Amino acid sequence: MMVISLSKDVMRIIKDQDVVPFRNRVKEKATKIKMGLVNQTKLITAASELVRNMLKYGNGGEIVIEVVSRGRENGVRLTFKDKGPGIADISLAMKDGYSTGKSLGLGLPGTKRLVSEFDLKSEVGKGTTVMIIKWANG
Amino acid sequence: MDRIPILRMGPFLLVTIQVDLYDRLALTLESDLVQMVNKTGARGVLIDISAVEIVDSFMGRIIGNIASMSKILDAETVVVGMQPAVAITLIELGLPLKGVYTALNVERGMQLLRSMIDLDEDQDEDEETDE
Numbered sequence: 611m612m613v614i615s616l617s618k619d620v621m622r623i624i625k626d627q628d629v630v631p632f633r634n635r636v637k638e639k640a641t642k643i644k645m646g647l648v649n650q651t652k653l654i655t656a657a658s659e660l661v662r663n664m665l666k667y668g669n670g671g672e673i674v675i676e677v678v679s680r681g682r683e684n685g686v687r688l689t690f691k692d693k694g695p696g697i698a699d700i701s702l703a704m705k706d707g708y709s710t711g712k713s714l715g716l717g718l719p720g721t722k723r724l725v726s727e728f729d730l731k732s733e734v735g736k737g738t739t740v741m742i743i744k745w746a747n748g
Numbered sequence: 749m750d751r752i753p754i755l756r757m758g759p760f761l762l763v764t765i766q767v768d769l770y771d772r773l774a775l776t777l778e779s780d781l782v783q784m785v786n787k788t789g790a791r792g793v794l795i796d797i798s799a800v801e802i803v804d805s806f807m808g809r810i811i812g813n814i815a816s817m818s819k820i821l822d823a824e825t826v827v828v829g830m831q832p833a834v835a836i837t838l839i840e841l842g843l844p845l846k847g848v849y850t851a852l853n854v855e856r857g858m859q860l861l862r863s864m865i866d867l868d869e870d871q872d873e874d875e876e877t878d879e
């Protein structure tokens with residue numbers, strides 16, 4: 611079934627103070643489609659992980675925030691695009707505990723567990739794009 | 749610059765996180781707290797996160813850091829009031845809050861801290877009665 615975009619916002623992220631307003635925007639959209647509290651919390655936490663990666667590794671970038679529908683389901687789709695160094699080995703980056711930033715390495719694998727759909731594309735030297743969808747009841 | 753206030757309550761320090769922490773604010777809190785523990789000789793740190801809607805791996809790491817540094821300075825850390833949705837999310841994210849105790853509310857957290865400190869003092873007293 612096709613995923614249809616019902617509304618679309620774009621936010622530029624360049625500094626860590628941009629994270630809170632971005633999270634608030636995501637919350638607004640999630641509330642609008644009556645997403646429950648636990649799913650909202652999972653979505654915003656996932657979004658928070660990805661925006662941090664974007665700032666830390668990708669020198670910031672752009673996020674597309676959409677309300678989407680598929681059949682009777684409504685959801686929030688977030689697309690994080692940066693023009694950073696890219697990820698050479700995606701399957702390695704998706705492993706729990708793998709980090710080049712002396713961190714916990716939980717962001718990417720944890721995010722995947724928290725959302726309904728997850729897609730990561732990256733090209734070394736060009737940048738990284740991560741797309742997630744959380745269905746209201748998903 | 750914004751700062752999160754740290755309250756002194758007897759042998760404990762209490763921090764209530766009311767706002768969404770952005771990274772620099774969280775890092776400031778981490779260093780302020782560790783300095784306060786050092787300066788006051790506090791035996792326990794209570795971090796009230798009942799108003800916090802999102803704990804991501806960054807926040808989790810800050811809390812973990814506070815706990816492990818406080819431990820070195822002989823203080824225990826208790827996180828109180830974690831919302832159920834936050835707790836569920838943290839488990840799925842896979843964040844281990846190592847060395848961090850949790851309690852339902854500030855009151856329970858204080859009880860927990862007191863019981864931990866009492867145990868220590870009992871041991872001290874035992875040593876003293878040997879004299």
Ligand SMILES: Nc1ncnc2c1ncn2[C@@H]1O[C@H](COP(=O)(O)OP(=O)(O)OP(=O)(O)O)[C@@H](O)[C@H]1O
Nearest residue numbers: 663667668703709710711713714715716717718738
């Ligand atoms: N947008 C990005 N651009 C380039 N590299 C990235 C990007 N996002 C993630 N990475 C790489 O993937 C690794 C794993 O990311 P992940 O978010 O899982 O862990 P982390 O950010 O290192 O630690 P944590 O998220 O637990 O603090 C990172 O260490 C980094 O090398």
Ligand SMILES: [Mg+2]
Nearest residue numbers: 659663717718
């Ligand atoms: Mg990360």
